[in-house]
Amino acid sequence: MIVPTKGVAPQRALLAVGAQIVIATERQPVTVTQAWRRLLTWRDENNHRAPLTFWWFALALDLLYAMGLIELDRDLLIFRARDDVA
Known part of the structure; x- marks a missing residue:
């Protein structure tokens, strides 16, 4: 589920979808609805x-x-920079 498995396609694994969210929003503050769209x-x-x-x-x-x-x-969803992650 988090990573690809036999039953979960690589493009649907939660890590992949999370990365897609980051890419699609360009790390700009957005609402949940904006992120979804x-x-x-x-x-x-x-x-x-x-x-x-x-x-x-x-x-x-x-x-x-x-x-x-x-x-x-x-x-708003706020994306933290990698350096900000504790």
Whole structure:
């Protein structure tokens, strides 16, 4: 689930989806809705055709939060620089 397995395609693994979120949002502060829409647009533009549900997207956000890479501040997702991660 977090990493690709026999049942989870590489482009749907939570680490991959988390990376796609970071790339799609260009590490700019965005709302959750904006991040979701940008991710769907990015996946379409880059031919990632595996279906992605909103709850799977939410799990990827949870993983990024657990890794200390994002935080929620006043309804905005704030992406932390690698140097900021403790």
